[in-house]
Amino acid sequence: MLGRLARRAGLAAFLTIFALFVVGPLVWLALRAFSGTWQYPHLLPDTWTLKWWTQVLDSADLGSSIRLSLVFAPVVTIVSAIICLPAAYAFARYEFPGRRFLLVALFATNAFPKIGLFLSMAGVFYSLRLMGTFLGVVIVQLLGTLVFMTWLPAAAFSSVPRSLEEAARDAGARPWRVFARVTFPLAAPGILVAMILSFLASFDEAQGTFLVGAPNYVTMPSTMYELVVNYPGQVAAVFSVLLAIPSVLLIALVRKHVMSGRLAEGFQLR
Amino acid sequence: MSESSAAATPDGGLVLRGLGKTLGGRSIVDGLDLTVAKGELVCLLGPSGCGKTTTLRMVAGFVEPDHGEILIDGRPVTTLPPERRPTAMVFQNYALWPHMTVFGNVAFGLKLRKLSKKEVRDRVGAALELVGLSHHIDSRPAHISGGEQQRVALARALVLEPQVLLLDEPLSNLDAKLRVRVRDEIREIQQRIGITTVLVTHDQDEALSVADRIAVMNTGRIEQLDTPSGLYDEPRTRFVAGFVGTMNFLPGQADGANVRVGGATVPCDELSALADSTRVFGVRPENVVIGSEGAPARVVREVPRGHFREVILTIDGADTDTPVRSYIPVGTPPVSGEVRVRFARAHGYPDESAAAVEAPAPVTSGV
Amino acid sequence: MTRAHRLRALVMASPPVLVAAAFIGMPVVSAVMFTLGYSGGFNSILADIGQHEHLVTGAGGTLGAYRDVLGDPLFRQSLWATVLVTAAATAVVLVLSWGIALYLRLAGGRIGKILAGLAVVPMFIPVVIASYAILEFYSPNGFLRSLFAALGWSNAPVYGYTMVGVTFGQIWVSLPFGVLMMTSGLNAVPDALLEAARDAGATPARAVRAVLVPMAKVPTTITATFTAIGVIGSYTVPYLIGPSAPNMLGPLMTDTFESFNQPQQAEVMAVAIFLISAVIGAFYVRANLRGAKEGKSK
Numbered sequence: 001m002l003g004r005l006a007r008r009a010g011l012a013a014f015l016t017i018f019a020l021f022v023v024g025p026l027v028w029l030a031l032r033a034f035s036g037t038w039q040y041p042h043l044l045p046d047t048w049t050l051k052w053w054t055q056v057l058d059s060a061d062l063g064s065s066i067r068l069s070l071v072f073a074p075v076v077t078i079v080s081a082i083i084c085l086p087a088a089y090a091f092a093r094y095e096f097p098g099r100r101f102l103l104v105a106l107f108a109t110n111a112f113p114k115i116g117l118f119l120s121m122a123g124v125f126y127s128l129r130l131m132g133t134f135l136g137v138v139i140v141q142l143l144g145t146l147v148f149m150t151w152l153p154a155a156a157f158s159s160v161p162r163s164l165e166e167a168a169r170d171a172g173a174r175p176w177r178v179f180a181r182v183t184f185p186l187a188a189p190g191i192l193v194a195m196i197l198s199f200l201a202s203f204d205e206a207q208g209t210f211l212v213g214a215p216n217y218v219t220m221p222s223t224m225y226e227l228v229v230n231y232p233g234q235v236a237a238v239f240s241v242l243l244a245i246p247s248v249l250l251i252a253l254v255r256k257h258v259m260s261g262r263l264a265e266g267f268q269l270r
Numbered sequence: 271m272s273e274s275s276a277a278a279t280p281d282g283g284l285v286l287r288g289l290g291k292t293l294g295g296r297s298i299v300d301g302l303d304l305t306v307a308k309g310e311l312v313c314l315l316g317p318s319g320c321g322k323t324t325t326l327r328m329v330a331g332f333v334e335p336d337h338g339e340i341l342i343d344g345r346p347v348t349t350l351p352p353e354r355r356p357t358a359m360v361f362q363n364y365a366l367w368p369h370m371t372v373f374g375n376v377a378f379g380l381k382l383r384k385l386s387k388k389e390v391r392d393r394v395g396a397a398l399e400l401v402g403l404s405h406h407i408d409s410r411p412a413h414i415s416g417g418e419q420q421r422v423a424l425a426r427a428l429v430l431e432p433q434v435l436l437l438d439e440p441l442s443n444l445d446a447k448l449r450v451r452v453r454d455e456i457r458e459i460q461q462r463i464g465i466t467t468v469l470v471t472h473d474q475d476e477a478l479s480v481a482d483r484i485a486v487m488n489t490g491r492i493e494q495l496d497t498p499s500g501l502y503d504e505p506r507t508r509f510v511a512g513f514v515g516t517m518n519f520l521p522g523q524a525d526g527a528n529v530r531v532g533g534a535t536v537p538c539d540e541l542s543a544l545a546d547s548t549r550v551f552g553v554r555p556e557n558v559v560i561g562s563e564g565a566p567a568r569v570v571r572e573v574p575r576g577h578f579r580e581v582i583l584t585i586d587g588a589d590t591d592t593p594v595r596s597y598i599p600v601g602t603p604p605v606s607g608e609v610r611v612r613f614a615r616a617h618g619y620p621d622e623s624a625a626a627v628e629a630p631a632p633v634t635s636g637v
Numbered sequence: 638m639t640r641a642h643r644l645r646a647l648v649m650a651s652p653p654v655l656v657a658a659a660f661i662g663m664p665v666v667s668a669v670m671f672t673l674g675y676s677g678g679f680n681s682i683l684a685d686i687g688q689h690e691h692l693v694t695g696a697g698g699t700l701g702a703y704r705d706v707l708g709d710p711l712f713r714q715s716l717w718a719t720v721l722v723t724a725a726a727t728a729v730v731l732v733l734s735w736g737i738a739l740y741l742r743l744a745g746g747r748i749g750k751i752l753a754g755l756a757v758v759p760m761f762i763p764v765v766i767a768s769y770a771i772l773e774f775y776s777p778n779g780f781l782r783s784l785f786a787a788l789g790w791s792n793a794p795v796y797g798y799t800m801v802g803v804t805f806g807q808i809w810v811s812l813p814f815g816v817l818m819m820t821s822g823l824n825a826v827p828d829a830l831l832e833a834a835r836d837a838g839a840t841p842a843r844a845v846r847a848v849l850v851p852m853a854k855v856p857t858t859i860t861a862t863f864t865a866i867g868v869i870g871s872y873t874v875p876y877l878i879g880p881s882a883p884n885m886l887g888p889l890m891t892d893t894f895e896s897f898n899q900p901q902q903a904e905v906m907a908v909a910i911f912l913i914s915a916v917i918g919a920f921y922v923r924a925n926l927r928g929a930k931e932g933k934s935k
Contacts, residue, residue, distance in 0.1 A: 015748065020780075022755045022809065025770035026762065028780045032773065040778035041786035083652040094646035102654050104922055109661045112914070113870030115890045116907020119900055120664035120671065123683055143660055146653045204763035207872055224765040228877065233773065240766040248761045332832055352835040359836045365829035369851045378847070379837030430837060 026244075033237035052234040056242070062223065066242065069203055069220040073246075076141045076202040077195055083142075084149035085191070089179075091150065092157035103154075107147055118211045125212060132216045140208035145198035152197070156190025157183065196250050203246060283308045284329065284434050284466055289338035290490075291324055298324045300490035302338070306434075309464040311457070313477040316487035317513070322470045325487075326436050329468065330359045342433050358427035359436040363443065364419045366411040372398070372422050373407045379430045397429035398422075400459060417448050424456065428463065435460070437469040441476055453480050474514050478502070486510045504542065508619035511552040518553045518594050529616055533587030536565040538613040548618035555580070557614040558596035560605055564612030567594070569605055581605055665911070668904045673698030687900040706905040714883035716909070718800055722875075722885060723868045726807035730864050731857070733808075734815035739845065742823045753816060760813035768877035771806045772797050798880045806874040811864045818863075822856025823849060858924035866914045886910055 032038070033052060035045030056062050090096070091103060121140070122131070130136035160183050168178045184191075206221035214222065220243050227236045284306040291299040299321040306312045314322035327333040329340055331352030339348045347355050358379075366375050376397055380390045398404045401421040406414055411422065420440060427435060440456065441449045457480040460467050471477055477484045478498040485495045486509070494501060494510045505511035512519065522531035524544055529536045529551050560567075566586045570593055573580040581596045596611070667680055674693035676684030684692060691701025706712050737756055741749040759767060774780050775796035785793035796802035826849055834844035872887035879885065886906050893903040 011748065015752065018752065019755055021805075022758050022812075024780055025767070025774035025809075026758075028774050029766070029770040041783040041791075043780070043783050043787060083656060087650040087653050090646045090649035094642070094649075096643040096646040096650070098647070099650070102650060106653060106657060108915070108918060109657045110866070112661065112665050113872070113887060113890070113907050113910045115870075115872050115887055115894075116668060116904055116910065117661065117664055119683065119894055119903060119907070120668035120680075121660060123667060123680055124660065124664050139656075139660055142656065146657055150653050200763075204765065206765055221763060221765045224769070228769055236769060237773075240769060243766055244762050247763060251761045330832075330836060332835075351840075352832070353838045353840055357836070359833070361829045361833055363827075363829060365827070365833040367830055367833070367848060367852075378834070378839075382838045382843070426833075426837070 029237050029240055032234055033241050035234060052232075052238045056235060056238045061218075062239065065218050065220050065223045068217060069243075070246075072137060072141060072209075072217075072219060073199050073203040076138055076145060077199045079138060080142055080145040080149045080198050080202075081195060084146060085153055088150050088153035089157050089183075091154040103151070106150055109143070110147055114207050118208050121208075122211060131212060132214070134217065137209055137213040137217050137219075140212045141202040141205045143208070144201045144205055148194050148197045148201060152194035153187065153191045156187035156194075159190070160186045196253070200247055200250060283310075283343065284468065285341040286325070286329070287339050287341070289325065289328060289340070290336050291321075291328065291333060292336055293324075297490050299328070299335075302490070302492060304485060304492065304495065306466055306468060308466050309461075310482045311460055311467040311469060311480060313481035313484045314468060314470045314487055315472070315474060315477040315484050315513075317472060319489075320487040321490040322472075322487050323438060326359075326438055326468060326470045329434065330357050330436050331355045356433040357436055358430050358432035358434075359438065360420070360423045360427050360440050362438045362440070364411075364423040366419055366422055366426075368411055371408050371410055372403065372414070375411065375422055376426045376429050379426070393429055394425075397425040400428065401425045401455075417444055417452060420444065420452065421455075424459070428459075428465070433466060435465050435467040437467065439471055440469070441471070441473070449476070456480065478514070484514075486513060488513075505552065505617060508550060508552065511617060511619065516555055516595070518555060518558065519592070520551050520553065520588065520590060520594070521549060522551050522588075524548060524618060529613060531585060531587075532589035534565045534585045536585065536611060536613055537563070538616050540615045542615070542617050544618045545620065547620040549621040550619045552617045552619060553594075553613050554615065555595040555597040557616070558594055559612050559614050560596055560598065560609050561612065562610060564610040567609055567611045569607060569609055572604060572606070583609065583611065585611065669908055670698075671901060672702050672905045672908055674701065683900045686898065688898045690899075690901045702901045702905050706902050706909075709902075711883065712889070712906065715886050715889045718883050719869060719885045719910075722800060722804050722807060723865050725804050726811060726868050727861055727865045729804075729808050730811045730815045731861055733812060734819040734860055735857070737816050738819035738823045739849075741820055742849075743841070743845075753820060756816040757813045759809050764810055764873045765877070767810060768806055768874045771802065771809060772878045775802050775805065797878065800879060800884075803875045803879040803885065806878045807868045807871065810874060811867060815860045815864060818856050818860045819853070822853045826852045855924055858921060862917050862921035862924075865917050869914055869917075870910050 031045055034048050034050065036047030036049040036051075038045040038047075091099060118140075125131045125136055130139065164182055164186070165178050168182045169175070173181065204221055205219075206225065209217070209219050210222040210225065213219065220239070224236070224239060224243065227239055284304075286302055286304040289299055289302040290297070302321075302325060304312070314325060316322050324333055328335050331347075331350060331354075335348065339346055341347065342356055347357075367378070370378070373394055376394045377390050380393055385393070394407070395404065398407055401424055403418060403421050403425065406418060406422075411419055414422070420443075424440075437456070441453055444452060453476055469477075469480065478501075481498060483495060483497055484501055485492045486501065487493065488509050494506045496504070496506075501510060501514045505514060505517075508519075511517050520529070520531045522529050524530075524541060525535060527538060527541070529538050529541070531551075560581065560583075567583045568586065570582045570584060573582065575597075578597045578599060579602075581598060582593045583596065584593055594611070598605070671680040671683065674691050675698065676690075676692045684690060689705065691699050691705070693699050733756070737749075737752045741753055762770075776782075777795050777797070779795075779797065782793045782795065785791075796805065830848050830852070831844050834848050835841065839847060870887060871885065872891065875885035876888045876891070879888065882889075886909070890903045890906045893899050893906065
């Protein structure tokens with residue numbers, strides 16, 4: 001009896017601390033975005049205000065960086081899809097020399113730390129005259145999406161039973177039609193997750209964009225670094241809330257698919 | 271433990287008393303009573319959803335009954351967790367651990383009981399020899415066939431020398447020919463060791479071949495608990511009549527020593543299970559006798575069935591669409607056209623709507 | 638498959654590989670060359686702007702830059718800090734992921750769903766924001782100190798701008814992937830296998846140890862390696878939450894380039910991180926190949 005009570009109490013304590021650990025910082029930040037004066041050690045702001053919001057939304061710089069982020073992310077996602085989806089299909093359905101090696105190599109590109117990479121990449125970009133260009137930023141953000149757009153859709157394509165495709169061909173459909181009417185629709189949830197994760201990867205990409213894009217193209221995350229240093233904390237807080245909104249919305253959309261438990265299959269090497 | 275329960279439970283037996291379980295608002299098992307004698311093999315037979323697997327899992331300890339009790343060898347085990355019950359189960363999909371060899375799988379329970387290495391090896395060896403798999407002792411489950419995996423599961427259960435052996439649809443994943451051979455092997459081993467066994471299946475053929483007694487279950491209750499021949503010869507409810515063996519069902523009423531079906535009157539040698547509420551008659555095909563006397567009927571078709579012939583006929587005047595089937599031995603001359611039929615034996619059952627569940631229709635082939 | 642088919646498949650699979658080879662592979666190679674002293678080609682601009690460089694002309698590289706970096710106490714401190722934070726964060730993420738996944742698997746219910754739901758929240762938030770939020774949360778007038786002050790302890794520790802805070806941040810950011818991976822991995826083990834263990838006499842804890850742990854080896858390895866690789870090369874979390882020095886290697890690298898104007902030495906650090914990541918990644922590849930081999934024999 002005591003054992004059970006102790007277990008429940010322990011569970012409750014863990015749950016509380018865990019909830020604080022995870023959600024606490026976000027709530028704290030959100031509060032700051034609306035706070036006027038806030039003395040230590042009060043747990044809530046003393047006065048509330050919306051002035052920081054007007055300040056941010058009125059600022060031309062901040063506004064343009066929001067717009068830019070919303071332009072780059074879809075562009076990068078689409079380019080990534082065009083480049084990677086055919087490859088994902090090939091990885092899933094065909095056996096060819098070097099298949100496994102290439103899959104791992106793609107993943108390995110994430111292993112080299114971004115900062116070190118960007119220094120050298122700057123060299124390449126300078127030579128190709130890509131520094132400070134729209135294309136340059138697209139390429140930089142694209143690199144962060146390659147793994148998502150190949151591995152996850154490859155797993156999605158693999159999970160479509162071949163027998164369904166064979167039945168379609170048996171009924172007279174040509175390969176392209178089979179793909180469009182059978183394979184793609186069934187793999188669509190996995191591909192959607194990949195696209196959303198790519199969108200967010202591009203949206204959140206800060207270091208590379210800052211390196212390549214500045215001063216012509218400054219996106220929201222790059223601005224964030226500057227904000228933290230140069231503006232009052234509340235402005236950074238407002239910006240943070242704004243920056244978080246697309247993420248929350250998008251992932252809420254695909255939450256079911258991501259949490260459906262198929263993720264592990266996507267990251268296993270076959 | 272009271273006097274009466276000690277007297278009621280034979281040594282080493284299994285007793286289920288008033289067992290009940292409700293899941294998701296539905297009553298899966300409803301007031302179930304069953305006594306299995308030591309060394310007896312009782313089958314729980316029924317369609318899917320009848321509660322047989324849930325009952326088995328309650329005995330094993332994986333499902334907690336809402337009410338009722340379970341006694342093994344006179345000892346109540348209802349509140350014991352599965353690891354402390356003297357039961358061992360053979361799972362439907364065998365549940366062999368893929369990361370262990372056959373030896374590892376069978377030895378697992380023994381190692382938990384802290385036996386010496388030599389003792390473990392000896393007992394595993396004996397169990398594998400019992401099921402004829404000594405040559406696979408170091409193989410991995412993924413590398414042996416389905417039938418062999420099933421035997422490993424059996425060895426794993428038996429090596430623990432349980433008081434009750436539980437089998438959950440052990441043959442359903444094997445192909446048809448293998449099924450007959452394996453079920454005989456299981457029965458042979460069970461009788462040799464003399465272990466109290468409960469076997470769950472939906473295949474009445476399987477139940478009729480291996481069981482000492484069969485409990486036919488329907489919507490959480492036992493409709494009839496009897497020996498195989500008892501069930502076949504004297505099915506007590508319409509459900510059991512339709513589930514075990516093949517049966518013709520004709521709506522009608524008793525008329526003296528005859529069965530009146532619509533406008534036809536069929537003479538009957540033996541009428542059983544009669545009551546005032548009798549509205550349906552069940553007649554086994556082998557009891558539909560085609561001969562020189564009886565009600566007029568017309569042959570629709572004759573179907574050769576191997577070691578017997580099936581004759582499909584309609585009885586004149588009987589206002590029912592369902593044809594009547596009759597089995598006749600291979601040697602008899604062919605029948606056609608107008609004939610006369612009588613029933614050697616018929617069982618009466620109350621109105622069809624009184625049956626809780628529609629029994630599955632008799633097997634049709636080539637009709 | 639015919640040779641023509643195989644070739645076509647290879648061509649189909651090539652675009653992302655080519656992009657990666659061009660914009661990651663090439664810079665990586667040229668970075669490594671740069672660390673060894675080659676200043677031509679893509680490295681020429683970096684070679685021009687940098688200081689304290691060890692350059693060569695012609696063949697035969699130099700390890701001068703490596704000597705500089707490995708001999709630098711600041712680098713060694715930072716390396717040590719990086720290893721510690723990575724090990725600590727990975728360990729905590731593993732424990733939390735296993736714990737939550739196990740609870741969800743065995744007990745389930747509303748509490749399980751709440752735990753799993755909470756654990757996935759960080760996935761919704763960009764790393765930049767998360768780092769800033771965590772910094773503020775543990776700062777001198779952040780939530781932690783305010784809460785303890787309200788409870789009577791006015792001198793609670795400050796974790797902002799400390800390595801402890803950085804570790805918290807790394808855990809926070811890495812948790813969703815770990816939890817998703819472990820829940821998916823544990824769910825892949827059928828109930829019957831656990832039941833069979835209990836039927837044979839194992840307690841629930843023993844059944845977990847004997848059945849779940851071995852069968853979840855691959856997801857566990859994936860969680861550990863992905864988390865470790867992510868933490869080792871990270872920049873944003875340590876930059877925003879950590880102290881100016883000694884910090885993790887990511888910020889140190891950037892500092893070395895931006896403040897000290899030593900791109901060559903910065904690249905040496907990048908190579909060091911890459912080598913460590915590669916070793917960790919090798920574990921992942923090995924675990925996968927072994928897992929695939931066991932699965933193939935079915």
